[in-house]
Amino acid sequence: MQCYMDLGMFEEAENVGRQARKLYPLSATVKETMRRLKRIKYDQQIRQLRERIRRNPNPTSYAMLAELYRDIGETEKTLELCREAMHNFPTHEGVYLIVGAIRYERYLKNRHPKDGVAAVENFEKALKLNNSNYKVLRCLGQLYLELGMPRKAMEKLRSALSYMPNEPQLMEMVKQAREMPPESDDDVEEHFKALYERYKQQAESQVVLRFGLDELNAIFARLPDLEGAYLLVAMTKDGRRLASRQFAQGIDENVALRCMKAIFDVTNDACLRMDIGPFVRGIFTGKTVRIHMFRFDDMLVGLFVYAKVHKRTAEQFLNDLIEEEFYAYRESG
Amino acid sequence: MQEILSELNREAGVVGSMVVTPDGMVVAAELGPSLDEDTVAALAAYMLGGVKNAMAMTGEQTATQFEVTSDFGRMVFLDVGPAYLVVVTHQNVNVDQTMIAIRSAAYKITHRRA
Numbered sequence A: 001m002q003c004y005m006d007l008g009m010f011e012e013a014e015n016v017g018r019q020a021r022k023l024y025p026l027s028a029t030v031k032e033t034m035r036r037l038k039r040i041k042y043d044q045q046i047r048q049l050r051e052r053i054r055r056n057p058n059p060t061s062y063a064m065l066a067e068l069y070r071d072i073g074e075t076e077k078t079l080e081l082c083r084e085a086m087h088n089f090p091t092h093e094g095v096y097l098i099v100g101a102i103r104y105e106r107y108l109k110n111r112h113p114k115d116g117v118a119a120v121e122n123f124e125k126a127l128k129l130n131n132s133n134y135k136v137l138r139c140l141g142q143l144y145l146e147l148g149m150p151r152k153a154m155e156k157l158r159s160a161l162s163y164m165p166n167e168p169q170l171m172e173m174v175k176q177a178r179e180m181p182p183e184s185d186d187d188v189e190e191h192f193k194a195l196y197e198r199y200k201q202q203a204e205s206q207v208v209l210r211f212g213l214d215e216l217n218a219i220f221a222r223l224p225d226l227e228g229a230y231l232l233v234a235m236t237k238d239g240r241r242l243a244s245r246q247f248a249q250g251i252d253e254n255v256a257l258r259c260m261k262a263i264f265d266v267t268n269d270a271c272l273r274m275d276i277g278p279f280v281r282g283i284f285t286g287k288t289v290r291i292h293m294f295r296f297d298d299m300l301v302g303l304f305v306y307a308k309v310h311k312r313t314a315e316q317f318l319n320d321l322i323e324e325e326f327y328a329y330r331e332s333g
Numbered sequence B: 001m002q003e004i005l006s007e008l009n010r011e012a013g014v015v016g017s018m019v020v021t022p023d024g025m026v027v028a029a030e031l032g033p034s035l036d037e038d039t040v041a042a043l044a045a046y047m048l049g050g051v052k053n054a055m056a057m058t059g060e061q062t063a064t065q066f067e068v069t070s071d072f073g074r075m076v077f078l079d080v081g082p083a084y085l086v087v088v089t090h091q092n093v094n095v096d097q098t099m100i101a102i103r104s105a106a107y108k109i110t111h112r113r114a
Helices: A002-006 A010-023 A028-055 A059-072 A075-088 A093-110 A113-129 A134-147 A150-163 A168-179 A188-205 A213-221 A253-274 A311-332 B002-009 B037-056 B095-113
Strands: A229-236 A241-246 A279-285 A289-296 A299-306 B014-020 B026-031 B065-070 B073-079 B084-089
Touching: A002 A010, A002 A028, A010 A028, A028 A059, A028 A311, A059 A075, A059 A093, A075 A093, A093 A113, A093 A134, A113 A134, A113 A188, A134 A150, A134 A168, A134 A188, A150 A168, A213 A229, A213 A241, A213 A311, A229 A253, A241 A253, A253 A279, A253 A289, A253 A299, A253 B037, A253 B065, A253 B073, A279 A311, A279 B037, A289 A311, A299 A311, B002 B014, B002 B026, B002 B095, B014 B037, B014 B095, B026 B037, B037 B073, B037 B084, B073 B095, B084 B095
Parallel strands: none
Antiparallel strands: A229 A241, A229 A299, A279 A289, A279 B065, A289 A299, B014 B026, B014 B084, B065 B073, B073 B084
């Protein structure tokens, strides 16, 4: 990717980046390089649109700029821009569609009710302004169906059918909606909450791990020593030990497991309630101990180090573990 | 203090900042339109309490600084004496650059108090 970028071959770099992102979704290097590439690619367009908004603000320029930021992966910036556009041009559907799509993507990723409700609200607003958007009608129909709200689903699916009368998947959804008992109430948020509880229970019983315990212990065993580190430990999100590597005495493994679980529970819950998505990574520094933690699929990995160890050294150690061991293992496996 | 927070918020990627005591009392806040002061204060206190208790299990008496990255954002907590500076940023910010600004703000807050 970097070579193509250096040569100015941005299309080729982007193709490689897309492949890399599919293979290594947690790689910080891939993510950052891709973001840099898109920043370079869109730099001129962003400047032009910013200037256009400054001189002659209009909803189309806002929507185009928001789409660019969304593509770069700067979700918060996109949402900020959309909020500004909604305030200035409340009757333009474009930005509601963008916000709806962002929240829908988030919803598909973490199934959190807040994202689902926001997706529905924004899509509904967009439809109120323009009732002929097939994609939104279909998406809402599917969402309502998933929520167990066939009456609302039918409304949207029927409208969608009028644009694509012979679409087989659409017809199948209509059939499903007909066969379902009608919903007792229209409270979308409650339906999302109930669905979330079901997903949570299902997720708890199906822990996704890429490695067997032996493989994981072997990976940990062959890691280089890290000066100032006490312990590296991997566990499931519900606190079951998977593997560990003791570098030096100082932190008991069982204590470390309990500590990591407590940190994960509280931070993950708070992040979800703050509406910034689930926990991905964290660094927790005390006077004598620092804990570096990250989530990899359904696994949590924690590195306990002496607080004076350079933060970047410990973070690099974990980045190498992800990119050179976890992903490399998946490739060979 | 409000000025320090406003200045910090001008850093690229910073969405909002506040100074909050461990029991959730807001000392000063400069939050963007997407953040509700009461919610952030309550959740910051909840996080602070939870992380401190968890770290106490390892014998650690205090949490001087912590950073949490989630799918769509980042939160940084820095000890500024009896309270914490809490900063909410975009998830893609340049961490090193932002940390310099956050530390500088924390220093100013601590020394203004003194």
